[in-house]
Amino acid sequence: MRTMIIITAMCLVTASVAFGDTPNETFLQGNAHFEARHFDSALQAYSQVLDQGMQSAPLYFNMGNASFRSGDLGHAILYYLKARRLDPADPDIISNLDFARRFTSVQMEGVALNPVSSLFESIVEPHQLTTLAWLLTASSFLFFACMVARFGLGYRNSIVRTGIYNSLLLLLVVATLTTVKFDYDYLTQRAVVIAETAEVHTGPSELSDKELDAVPGLIVEILSESGDYYNVLFENKRRGWIKKELLAVV
């Protein structure tokens, strides 16, 4: 009986997809496939929502789950990263990304990370760029309000003076954090290793010496490109050239 219900639901889902559904409906169809443990079909449905030009953090989150259950660790981490970019504070996304990344716990020798940049990145990571940008605007309003009081209205008391210094400090801090976030999310191009075997070479050619073997799910920073290869920086600061087809850009 249960099988019949599932088959009927699948048929309805397939028919509705064929006749064109709203993105919301297609998303729910993907969920139905997932619950029926048809992870590939679920991914297909979620991808249709993307094809319609729509995106959301839950959509990428569910795509990550479907990929993880399919055993595609690279794409799972890719989608979790995309979800986190849209909603950095969602604990589900953080938890699943954290969990999935345990399976890529490579232990390559490396250089210690820069503690200053790590601190900044850990501060801005839970926040969206839009949030920080509007916080920067609010700080700017506060600073200019103090400036108007001092130079526009001529108030010269200590409250206004302290307000200028403090609001300027706040403005600089928020501007720095916003810049770090902008750099982290948009200026720095990141990618995830999606291929099962990914050789990293010392140059942009198969003839170059092999630097290391990368595994699915490793996150890299793209530094440059040459032909079919990306020059990438791994999280432990090792560099190398890897074929573009073995990576998916976040």
Next chain:
Amino acid sequence: MTGRSCIVRSLVLIGLFLIGTIAVAQTPPALEVSVALSQDTISMDEQAVLQVMVSGSAQDIPDPRLPTLPMFEILSQGRSTNVNYTNGKLDASVTHRYLLIPSKTGVFPIEPISVVMGNRRYAGNTVTLTVVGRGVQTSDQDENKGRDSDGNSRDLFAEAVIDNNNPYVNQQVTLTLKLYVAVQTYGSPSLVEPTTTGFWTELLGTNGPYQQRLNNRTYRVIERKYALFPTKTGELSIGRATFTATVATKRQNRRRDPFDIFGMLGGGQEMQVRSQPLTVNVKPLPTAGRPGDFSGTIGRFTFKATPTKREVEVNQPVSVNFAITGVGNIKSVAEPAIPDLPDFRVYRASSNESISKHNDRIGGTKNFEEVFIPNRPGKLTIPSLSFNFFDPQAERYRTVHTQAIELEVIKTEGYVASPEMPYAAPDNVISSDARDIRYIKSDPGDLSRRAEIVFASPIYWAVNGVPVLALLATVLVRRRRERLQGDVGYARARQASKAARRRLARARKLASEGASSQFFVEISQVLLSFIGDKLNLSPHGLTTDKIAQLLRERGAEAALVNTTLEFLKRCDFARYAPASVGEDDISETLAEAEDLMVRMEEVRF
């Protein structure tokens, strides 16, 4: 002897001397060409030195012409010159040396080598060089590798040696290239590496220069070693290495350059020497005793497994590092096979290798990082893994094992026996303590078009521009207010139009009340006050002449000045003869006053 016969005799002697001198001068100096080989018979692995010596009494001895020798590769090894003056007689010789590298076997007579000088051709003797196959012991081959066929020691020569010419496939063969130098050289010799097709090659390093005695001569020896791993069976060749060095040329019987104190200004001559090619006969690994899961690794290794922890919760990952350490081609070490383990999910995390070079042997460690996730609580065991390799020294296959790893797997709160979804309440799971992924979201959230980033939005920049504009505006307003308060002239000029409009309204009211005399007083004051405000002067001290002068000084047009003066005169006249003024005149005067003030706004006061 009479005086006449003495004269005749002297003339005869002089004549004979002159004839002899002319005859000697017209006879070209005789040259002799001598050709010699360092060895009459060489193998394909060897090379012979062809020496051509041209000697004679000439100063400029030309270079010899070599015949075509297609079966040899010919490399010039330079020339040396010897010039002697003994009792006024010149005796010179030039020796040319050529390295002959055979390309095929056979008996090859070398045609006479000739030198052409003064339209005469001088030919040397014929020599024959026999080339036999590789590995054949030739009669000339001797242990004194530093000697040529004349028994003279060589100044510069190269040698290639391998430690094993019959290795197993993938077994290391060490190739040593040596350059022996017994003369002064300039700079460092350059090397064209030998071709090693069919080998995986790793450079072991360069030693030297160190000194070595050979044939009672001290050589500086530069040594370069390679580890070669044959990748296939059969006969493999190692090509020749070519060293190029700039050798100081010898200056014999020449006057020493007074500025060349240390002999450093002597010319250098580039010389090339090549090592002999080598052949390696690679044998396959024995089939007897070969394990079924043998992966082709050769060497001598140990195998060790180290877990990151021994106590773990259910569905928590444990990383195990499998390290294979030893001597051999570490890059070719294959991942150890892990059997199906029902109690674990196993993921391969990474592999890395560190290569070491010790005593001319390649070795190191290859690490395989595997992640084991226990499915159930209890005492679970990651079994012992095995790794096979072929030990070429013992000539047999060996198997090494890791220790079995005992894990204490703890049952956690909320655990249910499902490999996929161990938690009924995923919301209770927090970040790093997660045992599985959290379940999918039922709400698609805010599905929206892929938005631009906030910094690309004009609204964002417009909003951010507001406080900047507000600051500018308030600062400007404040400055204006302060100037109005502090600068009376500026304040009067800025307020002139406003004050004039007030007075005009009052004049209009007087006109409507029929007080024409007072109207003209007021309208006259409107214009005078306007000009006074603009010029920051009292209107009471302004006469028509003064007004005309001030307006002209500020560049007012003559028409405007005249009209203003005419207007003021008419107002004065009307004040004292109000009966002559009609209602139309009042309206025209009002309009004219307004027009005049508008025109005066354009004057720069």
